[in-house]
Amino acid sequence: MKMIIVAGTPGAGKTSVLVHIIKHLQSRDIHPSVVKIDCIYSEDAERFKKLGVPALLGLSKDMCPDHYSIYNTWEMLEFAEKNRSEMLILETAGLCHRCAPYTQNCLGVCVIDSTSGPNTPRKVGPFLSSADVVAITKGDIISQAEREIFRERILEMNPTCSVTDVNGLTGYGSYELADHFLSATDGSFDNDTLRHTAPFSVCTLCVGEMRVNRKYHRGLLRKINGIQEYTGE
Amino acid sequence: MKTIESITIYGGLNKNGIQERVRKIELKKGDIIGIVGPTGSGKSSLVSDIEQIAQEDTNTLRKVLINHATPSLKERRDPRLKMIAQLSQNMNFIADMTVEEFLIMHSKCRNKDKRIIHDVIESANLLTGEAIQLQDNLTALSGGQSRALMVADVAIISESPIVLIDEIENAGIRKHEALDMLSGKGKIIFVVTHDPVIALTTGKRIIMKDGGMDELINTSAQESVISCDLGLIDQYMLNLRELIRTGQTIEQLELQLTNV
Ligand SMILES: Nc1nc2c(ncn2[C@@H]2O[C@H](COP(=O)(O)OP(=O)(O)O)[C@@H](O)[C@H]2O)c(=O)[nH]1
Ligand SMILES: [Mg+2]
Numbered sequence A: 001m002k003m004i005i006v007a008g009t010p011g012a013g014k015t016s017v018l019v020h021i022i023k024h025l026q027s028r029d030i031h032p033s034v035v036k037i038d039c040i041y042s043e044d045a046e047r048f049k050k051l052g053v054p055a056l057l058g059l060s061k062d063m064c065p066d067h068y069s070i071y072n073t074w075e076m077l078e079f080a081e082k083n084r085s086e087m088l089i090l091e092t093a094g095l096c097h098r099c100a101p102y103t104q105n106c107l108g109v110c111v112i113d114s115t116s117g118p119n120t121p122r123k124v125g126p127f128l129s130s131a132d133v134v135a136i137t138k139g140d141i142i143s144q145a146e147r148e149i150f151r152e153r154i155l156e157m158n159p160t161c162s163v164t165d166v167n168g169l170t171g172y173g174s175y176e177l178a179d180h181f182l183s184a185t186d187g188s189f190d191n192d193t194l195r196h197t198a199p200f201s202v203c204t205l206c207v208g209e210m211r212v213n214r215k216y217h218r219g220l221l222r223k224i225n226g227i228q229e230y231t232g233e
Numbered sequence B: 001m002k003t004i005e006s007i008t009i010y011g012g013l014n015k016n017g018i019q020e021r022v023r024k025i026e027l028k029k030g031d032i033i034g035i036v037g038p039t040g041s042g043k044s045s046l047v048s049d050i051e052q053i054a055q056e057d058t059n060t061l062r063k064v065l066i067n068h069a070t071p072s073l074k075e076r077r078d079p080r081l082k083m084i085a086q087l088s089q090n091m092n093f094i095a096d097m098t099v100e101e102f103l104i105m106h107s108k109c110r111n112k113d114k115r116i117i118h119d120v121i122e123s124a125n126l127l128t129g130e131a132i133q134l135q136d137n138l139t140a141l142s143g144g145q146s147r148a149l150m151v152a153d154v155a156i157i158s159e160s161p162i163v164l165i166d167e168i169e170n171a172g173i174r175k176h177e178a179l180d181m182l183s184g185k186g187k188i189i190f191v192v193t194h195d196p197v198i199a200l201t202t203g204k205r206i207i208m209k210d211g212g213m214d215e216l217i218n219t220s221a222q223e224s225v226i227s228c229d230l231g232l233i234d235q236y237m238l239n240l241r242e243l244i245r246t247g248q249t250i251e252q253l254e255l256q257l258t259n260v
Helices: A014-027 A044-049 A065-071 A073-082 A144-157 A174-182 B043-051 B073-077 B099-109 B114-127 B143-156 B175-183 B196-201 B221-245
Strands: A002-007 A033-038 A055-059 A087-091 A107-113 A133-137 A162-165 A219-222 A228-231 B006-010 B024-028 B032-036 B063-066 B084-087 B162-166 B188-192 B204-209 B212-218
Touching: A002 A014, A014 A033, A014 A044, A014 A087, A014 A133, A014 A174, A033 A044, A033 A065, A033 A073, A044 A055, A055 A073, A065 A073, A073 A087, A107 A174, A133 A144, A133 A174, A144 A162, A144 B084, A144 B099, A144 B143, A162 A174, B006 B043, B032 B043, B032 B196, B043 B084, B043 B162, B043 B188, B043 B204, B084 B143, B099 B114, B099 B143, B114 B143, B114 B175, B143 B175, B162 B175, B175 B188, B196 B221
Parallel strands: A002 A087, A002 A107, A033 A055, A033 A087, A107 A133, A133 A162, B032 B188, B032 B204, B084 B162, B162 B188
Antiparallel strands: A219 A228, B006 B024, B006 B063, B204 B212
């Protein structure tokens, strides 16, 4: 089984690009299963089903979608196996910049919107810096010079990744990405580990505290002045 | 950068999945070719196939060769080795930085000395009436200023043996000067245009239809003459525009063409 984990902020073009890639995979007789993880709502699974691939939607509700996706990896792999797929494609919610959902044995694909400005690659953190493949979308809306600067910034943050320009509307560049999917290694996930620690939060807000006054907050708290402390018993 | 003697485009499929009628186009050093056709006929995808040096790996399945060979992936992607400069249709910048930061960063991407940025500003300011300053914010430039800066940036920083120009006319800048700036000697130029004056100054033109290259027309001797006359009309219109802009009135039409 190959596992492909696709991360990127909402609206970056993950689903659009995946739709093109899946068509290329199908034309080469590969039948992936797709899982979309989100928090509240998503229509993406329906878009995937229209292509005739088995698709599953996981909603994490008020839980962290990245934790949710990690501890459900096993169920997702089983879903793909049950469908006799050679490949599991996971589209993450892409909500936060602290985490990288990739495991060591998956192919980690970061989808990033080039119209989000040349400082974005410096802001997004581990889901860019620990990716194997970076797909840059929406280059059709900017100048060649801006595209080149954006690419340079990506390589600054992740010098070893393979960078592809892709257009989610027309599918330009999606052949090249499909090739990366096809040449991903067939992994075993029994002893697989994360590349980066999952986003971490251990304070009273995590267990339902609603009051804002500082006297109610316990746990590991990081103050805006940079000091981190443990408050409580 | 290696010298480029020729570029060859092998036809693929049009929007209906049928072979496009033009199967092969080969251009040599110094050639200038027009790309014409209605909106939606596939002009910009042809430009993007050429920019990416497509290898049957885009929707159109076209294949592009440089000097009769497939360039390496690095030559196709790395801006430091790129053989192609592109002026796209975009009218505005969206990167939030100053003109100076932008030009310095881009010259770094293209392996150029950063002192070059002063030439870029100077050239850009020849194309637009409203002077651009290094400290201006890129996103605050007017449409004309942005276009002028893009042209100068492509001409000087992205300086490459193959140049793709996607609609230079509707940008509120001096289009002939802009075209001259981009065109330099010995380059291969592709120019997407709706402007008859520009279309007829090229040596040949590709007619686009339904996403495919439908026909290749050589500019006739007659058309070259007409093109010169159209140039005069164009110049006349520009002069009128200047007069009107500076508050003068126009008394009569004074247009004389050489051989009409
Ligand atoms: N212009 C342009 N729009 C794109 C491109 N890729 C995606 N989009 C648009 O961006 C929006 C968000 O895309 P979507 O695939 O849903 O993003 P996701 O949230 O990352 O899955 C949609 O309206 C797409 O049509 C692209 O390359 N160029
Ligand atoms: Mg999506």
